[in-house]
Amino acid sequence: MAENHHEYPRMLGALLRIPFQAIVTKIEAGLRARGYTDLRPAHFVVFQHIRPEGSRITELAERAQMTKQSMSELVHYVEAKGYLEREPDPRDHRASIVRLSMKGEAVNNAAREIIRQVEEEWSNQIGREQMNALKQGLMAIIRVIEVENSNQ
Amino acid sequence: MAENHHEYPRMLGALLRIPFQAIVTKIEAGLRARGYTDLRPAHFVVFQHIRPEGSRITELAERAQMTKQSMSELVHYVEAKGYLEREPDPRDHRASIVRLSMKGEAVNNAAREIIRQVEEEWSNQIGREQMNALKQGLMAIIRVIEVENSNQ
DNA sequence: ACTATTTAGTCAGTTAATCTGACTATATTC
């Protein structure tokens, strides 16, 4: 809200939003170009939050800040398209563990590759030094956010 | 996708996403706390893109990268709640101009204030210097994005 | 000048994304 506009200086919200949106758009387009046409932006959260050893649905829901019912649906869809595998959790028979399938790993790598390319392009334009400063700043803020969240 | 995780270094996508999400969450909570309970995140785009002199619906739709039908609905809702005023465009009788009402300006200012506070808090944590470097870097990237978009 | 085309916006209907509430089955606590 009220974050933008060429005329007066942009607020931090818009400063973060515009590059983030741009990168999301590029990931979408890049995945489509590579033939992954059955994944929509909503499904990205599954890939964003799943751990390499696999995650529970409840855990994914929590990390993505949505209800477990909604996450359950997303996982179902993504699993049905072959990007996920699911197995019962041996320690807790109520739960199941979802992890990326080989196809899932492949999209994930494709997405990483796209992001890497975008970073490189931007880095070429603004300079490696400024890009590094930017990343350091973002990491510092993320650490602050994580502290806030942990002792909320 | 594949942007996160404590274990290995985060990708640029996650570096941008996490602070952006955090700020959106804070804006939501802050507006709710100030009594603006009828605005949902979807409506924020209207405020983000409207120009001080007012904007057309088609223009807002374009800037928000959505269809004019969808934007039309959002504008309707936000207008019905009293945040917007609408008047016919004297230059083009097909179009109308929407602009913020006094109530609309008030939420906008509230949102700006919330963002300013978040920036200040973060700045206190990471240091004014690093915050400035971060903002400079984001602005530089936004300039790159704007050039890309203009000669796409 | 008038016909054809484009543009601004709405109406109607659909799909996608997310929510709430109720439920089953398994775990945990006391």
Added chain:
DNA sequence: GAATATAGTCAGATTAACTGACTAAATAGT
């Protein structure tokens, strides 16, 4: 072992966004 909490699903509702068809006004072409 009974009471309570947790993981996940099912069903239904709401919200967000889309496509297609349309009206009215503006612009372009001849």
